[in-house]
Amino acid sequence: MAVNGSAGEGIPAKLTGQVVVCSIIAAFGGLMFGYDIGISGGVTSMDVFLKRFFHSVYVKKNHAREDNYCKFDDQYLQLFTSSLYLAAVVSSFFASKCCKKRGRRITIRLAAVFFLVGVALNAAAMNLMMLIVGRILLGFGVGFGNQAVPLFISEIAPPKFRGGLNVCFQLFVTAGILFANIVNYFTSSHPYGWRISLGGAAVPALFLAIGSLMIVETPASLIERNHPERGLATLRKIRGVQDVQKEFEEIVATTELAKQIKHPFKNLMKRSSRPQLITSALLQIYQQFTGINVIMFYAPVLFQTMGFKSDASLLSAVVTGCINVVATLVAVFCVDRVGRRFLLIEAGIQMLIAQSITGVIIAKFLHATNVLPKTYSFVVLFLICFFVSGFAWSWGPLGWLIPSEIFPLETRTSGFFIAVSTNMICTFIIAQAFLTMLCRMRAGIFFFFSVWIVVMLIYAIVFIPETKGVPIDEMNEKVWKKHWFWKRYFMPKPDHYLNRKNKNGSMKKCSKLSKKKRK
Missing domain, CATH: 1.20.1250.20 (MFS general substrate transporter like domains)
Incomplete structure (x- = not known):
């Protein structure tokens, strides 16, 4: 996922405090995502929340002799949870464009802004519409955060430490889920417990917002956006050594190669x-x-x-x-x-x-x-x-x-x-x-x-x-081309594809093309 993904051998680099701090700050995007995942289930089980926003579910749960399996069956209740992820699908497309054009740091900053506005709407919600709009804005934050944070960590981490630092994002996601479950447990009996639970998301969101002002931009992003001098200076700063020329040249080379790909989605269909x-x-x-x-x-x-x-x-x-x-x-x-x-x-x-x-x-x-x-x-x-x-x-x-x-x-x-x-x-x-x-x-x-x-x-x-x-960068040669099934996708098309009749019935043309290719 990192632009200079396979580099590592012979590249001098230290695991600097700058890299560790920036990785932890960025990984708070994962904590925010995990908190969003974990908080909804606890909140939707709270009677005071159900009574205010989903009264029919509250009645089925507490006052009606209702089927165990159908107590919580309500499309709007499910929409409260799912709307976040639908918004994340849409926003991740715009986040990928923002990452490329504006940089990873500004994308993370926008994620924090979406999180904070969404949290404010949820915690202050007076009706179902405010609740859903708040969840949608949180979904925008998830889309921007999930697109930018793993990329950011991969690009600032020294190659030999990239895997461990990248898993910090997933680790923070699980920590966010746990944090949400603990908050739900302690707020469940409070009259405004659901507001406290939903508002608790402001803690990781604020940390991400403040932290996004402190983190550096990645060298790869700076070079990609035509700021090579700043990219070189940042690389020296995060690596903790002056001799970064080899890694810098590799980033420049791979960035130039990437710029030649005008239609990456078209290439993906090959x-x-x-x-x-x-x-x-x-x-x-x-x-x-x-x-x-x-x-x-x-x-x-x-x-x-x-x-x-x-x-x-x-x-x-x-x-x-x-x-x-x-x-x-x-x-x-x-x-x-x-x-x-x-x-x-x-x-x-x-x-x-x-x-x-x-x-x-x-x-x-x-x-x-x-x-x-x-x-x-x-x-x-x-x-x-x-x-x-x-x-x-x-x-x-x-x-x-x-x-x-x-x-x-x-x-x-x-x-x-x-x-x-x-x-x-x-x-x-x-x-x-x-x-x-x-x-x-x-x-x-x-x-x-x-x-x-x-x-x-x-x-x-x-x-x-x-x-x-x-x-x-050696994955195709060492993995896919040697796999018993997938290797066929890297071989030339067999003759029967070329000889297949097209809509105009021009079999002869296909045969001639096949013979020409064999020669």
């Missing part, structure tokens, strides 16, 4: 780009259809459905949040040791076991109006933690890492944009549809996600190559 495009898009689809965001968005709602009281359901969400953070740290230390494929396959099996057994228990013991027996409730909580841990050290961080490293330079930016957009679209679909699916499918929803896990597990085993330790 036959040789299909392996990376298909794999990165499917990774995002599989990541969301594991069912992970059902737990992240709606954990308190899900636990209340199973019979946990309000406080207990929020505390259970805190437990899963802690597991999420710890397991992400496992990924930081293991991904470059055991490899990507091993983690994807192992975790796929782990998540399949957890989802399947959870589905069996709920199908057998949770009926329309009863409460899940206490023992089985804790078994389900354990299984959900087991599921979350597997996701957090595999499909969570690797769903972002692999797309960032498999594209060649000429399609890297456009390819990663497609990955981000696919992820946000799938996140929107899950967030908007889950409560309705739970009502209609009941325990079958867990088997629905289990089927998806089987599909993605097969894909990981058969089609995902190992990319551990392979320089980005």
Whole structure:
């Protein structure tokens, strides 16, 4: 994903305090994103919030003898959660343009502004419209932040430390989810608890806003925007050494090469780009259809459905949040040791076991109006933690890492944009549809996600190559061209493609072209 991605050998660089501080400040964009993910589920389980904005859901939950699976089935309630991700899809396109034309730092600053305005509207909301508009503005912040922050960290980090620093973004996302769950737990009984919870997003947003005034612009962005002298000075500053000429020349060379690509999205449609495009898009689809965001968005709602009281359901969400953070740290230390494929396959099996057994228990013991027996409730909580841990050290961080490293330079930016957009679209679909699916499918929803896990597990085993330790610019030669299936996309088209009749029936022309090519 970084412009000078494969550089590293023979380049003098220190891990300076400047780089560490800038990376942490930028990673607060991930904390903001994680807080947005985690806060909605807790808020939508609070009675005072439901009574004010979703009164019919409040009545079903507290006063009507309602089906366990349908208590929270409300399209507007789902829109409160999902509107953020639909806005993020749209804004990420404009964010990619802003990153290129105005720089990474200003894009991060705009993300902070969107976050702060969205937080203010949500915390002060007097009606549903204010609430939804606030969520949409938060979605703009997510789109700008998710596009700029990983790119920013990759470009300022020394090559040998790039992987670890980049995972900070994902680590901060999980920390944000945990932070949100803790806030929800302590504010749930307060009359204005939902305002405090939604307003709590101002803490990481303010930190990002103030920090965005302090961070440096990346050398790659400065050079790309025709400021080579400033780029060289910044490079010396963040590397902590004067001898940066080799890295500077590599950035200049790759930037000049990138400028020659006038239509990156057109290049992305070429036959040789299909392996990376298909794999990165499917990774995002599989990541969301594991069912992970059902737990992240709606954990308190899900636990209340199973019979946990309000406080207990929020505390259970805190437990899963802690597991999420710890397991992400496992990924930081293991991904470059055991490899990507091993983690994807192992975790796929782990998540399949957890989802399947959870589905069996709920199908057998949770009926329309009863409460899940206490023992089985804790078994389900354990299984959900087991599921979350597997996701957090595999499909969570690797769903972002692999797309960032498999594209060649000429399609890297456009390819990663497609990955981000696919992820946000799938996140929107899950967030908007889950409560309705739970009502209609009941325990079958867990088997629905289990089927998806089987599909993605097969894909990981058969089609995902190992990319551990392979320089980005050598990925095609060392990975894709040697893969048993994907290598065919790098070979010349066979004669039967050339000899195929076109609409005018000009078979002879095709045959002559084929003979000419063979000569």
